[in-house]
Amino acid sequence: MVKRILVLVVLLVAGALGVAAQEGAAATVMFGGNADLGAFLVDASGMTLYIFAMDSPGVTNCYGDCAVNWPPLLVGEDETPTLAAGIPGRLGVVTRTDGARQVAYNGMPLYYWIRDRVPGDATGHLVGDVWFVAAPPTIALGGNAELGTFLVGETGRTLYLFTRDEPGVSNCYDQCAANWPPLVVGEDEEPTILPGLGGTLGVIERTDGLRQVTYNDMPLYYWVNDKAAGDATGQNVNGVWFVIKPPTVSVRSSAELGDFLVGPDGMTLYTFANDQPGVSSCVDRCAVNWPPLLVAAGEQPTASAELPGTLGVIARADGTFQVTYNDMPLYTWIRDVIPGDTTGHLVGDVWFVASVGGETSAMSDVDDLYSGM
Numbered sequence: 001m002v003k004r005i006l007v008l009v010v011l012l013v014a015g016a017l018g019v020a021a022q023e024g025a026a027a028t029v030m031f032g033g034n035a036d037l038g039a040f041l042v043d044a045s046g047m048t049l050y051i052f053a054m055d056s057p058g059v060t061n062c063y064g065d066c067a068v069n070w071p072p073l074l075v076g077e078d079e080t081p082t083l084a085a086g087i088p089g090r091l092g093v094v095t096r097t098d099g100a101r102q103v104a105y106n107g108m109p110l111y112y113w114i115r116d117r118v119p120g121d122a123t124g125h126l127v128g129d130v131w132f133v134a135a136p137p138t139i140a141l142g143g144n145a146e147l148g149t150f151l152v153g154e155t156g157r158t159l160y161l162f163t164r165d166e167p168g169v170s171n172c173y174d175q176c177a178a179n180w181p182p183l184v185v186g187e188d189e190e191p192t193i194l195p196g197l198g199g200t201l202g203v204i205e206r207t208d209g210l211r212q213v214t215y216n217d218m219p220l221y222y223w224v225n226d227k228a229a230g231d232a233t234g235q236n237v238n239g240v241w242f243v244i245k246p247p248t249v250s251v252r253s254s255a256e257l258g259d260f261l262v263g264p265d266g267m268t269l270y271t272f273a274n275d276q277p278g279v280s281s282c283v284d285r286c287a288v289n290w291p292p293l294l295v296a297a298g299e300q301p302t303a304s305a306e307l308p309g310t311l312g313v314i315a316r317a318d319g320t321f322q323v324t325y326n327d328m329p330l331y332t333w334i335r336d337v338i339p340g341d342t343t344g345h346l347v348g349d350v351w352f353v354a355s356v357g358g359e360t361s362a363m364s365d366v367d368d369l370y371s372g373m
Contacts (some may be wrong), residue, residue, distance in 0.1 A: 026044035027044060027082045027083055027084035027085075028043065028044065028073075028075065028081035028082050028083070028091065028103060029041050029042070029043065029049065029073075029081065029082070029083050029084065029087065029091060029103065029105060029110070030042055030043070030044060030046075030084040030087070031084060031086065031087060031155070032046055032048060032119065032120070034120055034122060036122075037122055037125060037133055037135075038135075039135060039136060039154055039155055040122065040133035040134060040135045041087070041105060041110070041133070041134040041135065041136070042119065043073060043112075045119065046119030046120070047112055047116060047119060047121075048112070048113065048116055048119075048120075048121060048122045048124070048133055049073060049105075049110045049111065049112065049133070049134045050070065050110070050111045050112070050113055050124050050125070050131050050132060050133055050134055051105075051108045051109070051110065051111070051131075051132055051134045052070065052108075052109065052111060052130060052131060053129075053130040053131070053132070054130055055108060055109050057104075057106075057107030057108060057195065057337070057338040058092075058094055058104065058107050058337045058338045058341065059094065059109075060072065060094055060096055060102055060109040062109070062111065063096075063097065068114070069113070069114045070111040070112065070113060070114070070124070070131070071111060071112045071114065072096065072100065072102040072103075072109060072110070072111055072112075073102060073103045073110040073111065073112065074100050074101060074102055074103070075093065075101050075103055076101070077101065079101075080288075080334070081093065081103045085156075085229065086155065086156035086228070086229035086230075087136060087156060088136050088137070088140030088141060088142050088152050088153075088154070088156050088194065089105060089106045089136055089137065089140050089194055090105075090106060090265065090267075091103060091104065091105055092104045092107065092335075092336070092337030092338070093335070093337065094109050094337060104337055104338075105134055106137070106194060106195050106338075107195055107337055107338035107339075108134070110134055111131075113127070113131070135154065136154040136155070136156075137154065137192040137193055137194050138153065138154055138183070138185065138191035138192045138193065138201070138213060139151055139152075139153065139159065139183075139191065139192070139193045139194065139197070139201065139213070139215060139220070140152055140153075140154070140156075140193075140194040140197070141194060141197060141246070141264060141265050142156050142158065142229060142230065143230070143296075144230040144231075144232055144296075145296055145297070146232070146296055146297075147232055147235060147243060147245075147296055147299070148245065148294075148295045148296035148299045149245060149246070149248070149264050149295075150232065150243035150244055150245050151215065151220075151243070151244040151245075151246070152229065153183055153220075153222065155229070156229030156230070157222055157226055157228075157229060157231075158222070158223065158226055158230075158231060158232045158234065158243055159183060159215075159220045159221065159222065159243070159244060160180065160220070160221045160222070160223055160234050160235075160241050160242060160243060160244070161215075161218045161219070161220065161221070161241075161242055161244055162180065162219065162221060162240060162241055163240045163241075163242070164240055165218060165219050167217040167218065168202070168204055168214065168217050169204070169219075170182065170204065170206055170212055170219040172219070172221065173206075173207065173208060177208070178224070179223070179224050180221040180222065180223060180224070180234070180241070181221060181222045181224065182206065182210060182212040182213075182219060182220070182221050182222075183212065183213045183220040183221060183222065184210045184211055184212055184213065185203060185211050185213060186211070187211065189211075190203070191203065191213045194265060195266065195338060195339055196262070196265050196266020196267060196338070196339030196340075197246060197264070197265055197266060198246055198247070198250060198266070198304070199215050199216050199246060200215070200216055200217070201213065201214065201215060202214040202215075202217060204219060215244060218244075220244075221241075223237070223241070245302070246264045247264060247302045247303055247304040248263070248264055248293070248295065248301035248302050248303065248311065248323060249261050249262070249263065249264075249269065249293075249301065249302075249303050249304070249307060249311060249323065249325065249330070250262050250263075250264075250266075250303070250304035250306075250307065251304060251306050251307050251356055252266070252268070252339070252340065254340070254342065256342075257342060257345065257353050257355070258355065258356075259355065259356040259357075260342070260353045260354055260355050260356065261307070261325060261330065261353075261354040261355075261356065262339065263293055263330075263332060265339070266339030266340075267332050267336055267339055267341075268332065268333065268336055268339075268340070268341060268342050268344065268353060268354075269293060269325075269330045269331065269332060269353075269354040270290065270330070270331045270332070270333055270344050270345070270351050270352060270353060270354055271325075271328045271329070271330065271331070271351075271352050271354050272290065272329065272331065272350060272351060273349075273350040273351070273352065274350055275328060275329050277327040277328060278312075278314055278324065278327050279314070279329075280292065280314065280316055280322055280329040282329070282331065283316075283317060283318070288334070289333070289334050290331040290332070290333060290334070290344070290351070291331060291332050291334065292316065292320070292322040292323075292329060292330070292331050293322060293323040293330040293331060293332065294320050294321060294322055294323070295313060295321050295322075295323055296321070297321055299313075299321070300313075301313060301323045307356065308356065308357055309325055309326045309356070309357055310325070310326055310327075311323060311324065311325060312324040312325075312327060314329060325354055328354070330354055331351075333347070333351070
């Protein structure tokens, strides 16, 4: 119970900051929670949102009487659902058989429960052992403008590794652990990870009795001086504490398309036939529908070990920095819902899944690009 209350305190702080960051605009999905269940997701009015174990990513199986008791969270035809600041993960839209557009969180469709009456009610949790409050994963992706993309915990706070640890062993206790609280789970809990995010989760037993989460066998921590989602003030403290950055670009395969590129969250990457090598032609509304894959100023994009070819960076007209593969700018597609979706392929006959091993063009060195800014 103590852990749940602490989580809720952090949640409420993060939620308040998220509202301020949006200057009062209500997001489609926001943080909520209670002392019993900790952090979970709610709508703009604070009503609890649920997922259905009988669904699968990108697919709803709740219709008829089920949908009467568990009304889907819907958005309009031209509406793009939004996450409140600080919530890790992603929203998408699933088209129901009646044409309605249902909001999905990390691919899973979201619902209400007819018997919840006021914000904070979560009476649908565990109904039939198939309904659960929608909660962020233990480990997800966040980031900031300075460092780019890195791992965060369930309330969006930055996670760190300690170079004086050993694989599967924490060497941070006492005052160290007070300053760098370990990411822990309860006795019967298993950590979860954002779908599509590479790497391996584990749990180690600390000498203080806590069960600490590991990523690729390295114990994970928060930093006491980080106050809000996006803060990463623990980076390089004493030269031994660092954020954890997954590869910018990795490889995924399908029987239909073969090997293609995905971003750090596992979402499919695309190229635009109207671009030129080293130049993006997708701006304004185009860039809303086809968000460019970005890195922080000065950041070198990284590739997974199996990816051939060259990653680079170009400066966009809006001052951001877009990743290129073999000199072609890379994008995601707003209508892809889950990792592995390739619904943007052949859109307008000008958008294509970014295939592995395209032709390489001459390009400027990344360091030269930034040094000229």
